[in-house]
Each structure stands twice: as C-alpha cells, then as structure tokens.
Amino acid sequence: MRVLTLVSAAAGLAALGLVAVIAWPVGSVPAPIELTGDSQRGAYLARAGGCIACHTNWDEGGPPLAGGAPLETRFGTFHPPNLTMSASAGMGNWTITQFARAVRQGVSPDGASYYPTFPYAFYANLTDQDIADLWAAFQTVPAVDTPAPDNEVPFPFDQRWGLKLWRAAFLPAPRTEPVEGKSDPWNQGRWLVEGVTHCGACHTPRNIAGARVMAQKFTGADALPGQDKSPAITPDALAENGWTRDDLAYALQSGIMPNGDTFGGGMGEVVRHGTSFLTDADRRAIATYLLDEDG
Structure with missing residues (x-):
C-alpha cells in the first residue's frame, strides 16, 4: 500500500511539473522601440542574416520572403514561414515589439517558442536600431497571402513546450561584443x-x-x-x-x-x-x- 502511495505521489508531482513547464512563459516583453528605421540598412542586414536566402523558395521560383524551401532534418521537415506583410499569412498584423521578440528571443507573437532551425540565438545581440532597420525593410515587402506549409514534425518533437527545456539547457548567448586590443x-x-x-x-x-x-x-x-x-x-x-x-x-x-x-x-x-x-x-x-x- 505504501508503495502505491509513493507511486501515486510521484505521478502527481510529475504531472504538476509537466503543467508547470507547459505554463512557464519564455522570453520577456521587449522595451518599446521608437527609433526610425533605415530600410536600406535593414535590407542589408536581412541579406547578411540569411532572411532572404532561407525564407524564399528559390527552387520553385517563389516570391521573395513568402516561405522557403523545406529543411529536412532528423527531427522532421521544417518549412520557413512567410515573412511578407500579409495580414493573413505573414507579419502584416505584427508590431515592431513582436518582431523584436521573435528575432532576438525566438518567441512568436502568441508566446510559443520557435524551433531552433530559426537561428535566433545568433540575433540576440542585435540592437534596437538594427531591429528598427530590419522592420523598416520588411515593411517594403509586398504581401503574399499564401501561408507556408505547416512543419512536418513527429511526436514528441511537435510538442513546442519541450523547447522550453531545450532553451534552458542549450541556448547560449551570442559572443559578439568587441574584444579589447583587436582591430x-x-x-x-x-x-x-x-x-x-x-x-x-x-x-x-x-x-x-x-x-x-x-x-x-x-x-x-x-x-x-x-x-x-x-x-x-x-x-x-x-x-x-x-x-x-x-x-x-x-x-x-x-x-x-x-x-x-x-x-x-x-x-x-x-x-x-x-x-x-x-x-x-x-x-x-x-x-x-x-x-x-x-x-
């Protein structure tokens, strides 16, 4: 009887732990960005950052930034999303604050974690001006109202709450700060x-x-x-x-x-x-x- 009680208690604690992880919010709300963006510099950063390369399906002649070619990995197939200014399929309803959180923290507007196929870990040190410039550039992208296909990710990798644990264990901060004594x-x-x-x-x-x-x-x-x-x-x-x-x-x-x-x-x-x-x-x-x- 005592063993059953202990097992039940352990199961209850495990269930509570799972609920806590699922409810655990990730990231933080960025401070408001009220800077004027330079769309030309933003377009340059988008090229440097691979946004255009990854989110355009070049093989099929897809529109720029309307969704990229599928990425086939051992965890499943990921489809880079539509980044045009479409209100229904892209970022047309986003705010610059939501954009900043997505780029620097890997968190979607609804609070879900993005899969690390999106290299947000490298973008964490982008400045507010960098974000403003990128956002200004994306405002110039014509809307394409066709959403990218859903990711094809099997269980358990389709459980995005598990990414919270992954982030806690494996998400390093980028080391981009200047090194004294270097040119x-x-x-x-x-x-x-x-x-x-x-x-x-x-x-x-x-x-x-x-x-x-x-x-x-x-x-x-x-x-x-x-x-x-x-x-x-x-x-x-x-x-x-x-x-x-x-x-x-x-x-x-x-x-x-x-x-x-x-x-x-x-x-x-x-x-x-x-x-x-x-x-x-x-x-x-x-x-x-x-x-x-x-x-």
Whole structure:
C-alpha cells in the first residue's frame, strides 16, 4: 500500500511539473522601440542574416520572403514561414515589439517558442536600431497571402513546450561584443560571424538534441538539413587548406575557391543570396576574424 502511495505521489508531482513547464512563459516583453528605421540598412542586414536566402523558395521560383524551401532534418521537415506583410499569412498584423521578440528571443507573437532551425540565438545581440532597420525593410515587402506549409514534425518533437527545456539547457548567448586590443575589422568580423551571419549554425556539430557542441565550434558538421555537410572553418583548418584572407573574402563574394572549384550545396546559396551582397569591407572582416589575422 505504501508503495502505491509513493507511486501515486510521484505521478502527481510529475504531472504538476509537466503543467508547470507547459505554463512557464519564455522570453520577456521587449522595451518599446521608437527609433526610425533605415530600410536600406535593414535590407542589408536581412541579406547578411540569411532572411532572404532561407525564407524564399528559390527552387520553385517563389516570391521573395513568402516561405522557403523545406529543411529536412532528423527531427522532421521544417518549412520557413512567410515573412511578407500579409495580414493573413505573414507579419502584416505584427508590431515592431513582436518582431523584436521573435528575432532576438525566438518567441512568436502568441508566446510559443520557435524551433531552433530559426537561428535566433545568433540575433540576440542585435540592437534596437538594427531591429528598427530590419522592420523598416520588411515593411517594403509586398504581401503574399499564401501561408507556408505547416512543419512536418513527429511526436514528441511537435510538442513546442519541450523547447522550453531545450532553451534552458542549450541556448547560449551570442559572443559578439568587441574584444579589447583587436582591430576594428577583426571585431566587425566577430560581430558578423558570431552574430548576424551565424556561421556557427552550419559549421559546428550538434549533439543528439540538435544543439551546437560549443567545445567543437567551427569544426564542421555532418548532419545538416538535406544531408549536407560543412567543413571546418577554424583558423588552423583554413590555414592548413591554404586559405588566405584575400582568398576567403573573394570566395564569399564569388563562390569560387582558391583551386578554381565553386561552393556547392548550402554554402553556394549562402554566397548567392547573402554574402555576395555584403560590402568588400565586411567580407574582408569575416575573413580576418575566421583566420584570426589582425591588422
């Protein structure tokens, strides 16, 4: 009888714990942003951040930002959502505060956690001005009233409340702050690589829970969406493979590697829809940081 009582008590506590997790709110309400946004700079950040690359279905000739090609992962298939100004299918009814919370915290307007296929962990240090600029840019995107398909995620990964536990265990803060003693280009590269361009999202291996293994940052990954792979981009690995700062900056513009071959797969898309639009200075800053060559 005592055993049954203990089991019942344990089950009750477990149920209460589950209810508490489900009810546990994530994120926080951002302070109001009343800055005037620069749509041109916002469009630049959207390119750098992969918004246009990921949320446009280029293979099917889809409208810009109306929803991207499906991402096939071991947890299921994720469909990047519509980011146009459609009131019914996109962000047309959002406020800038809701946008800021989504981008920097990974929390939707209804308070649900976004799946980490959305690299919000890298955007957490975007400033209010960055958010205002991005929001101004998105206001210029024509509405497309076709919603992206729902994610195809099996149980238990379809239970978004479980993402609260994932966030608590695996969500690191981006390290984009300037490092004293380093040059401005190196620190600009750090801000880009560790933040908005989120290089580590694809070039860092992930554990069984899909979180980045930070002790192996930039050492490459073998389980990217679509069975793609990425090489190591640590300073040592790049140097061993003969990369120079000029080579890397040029490759980020053209997609052409030092041996004359071209980037393929996901990296080809990153260049085509993202880094090729960056300034020469920013591409060189990325190369400076990745190779850890100051000056």
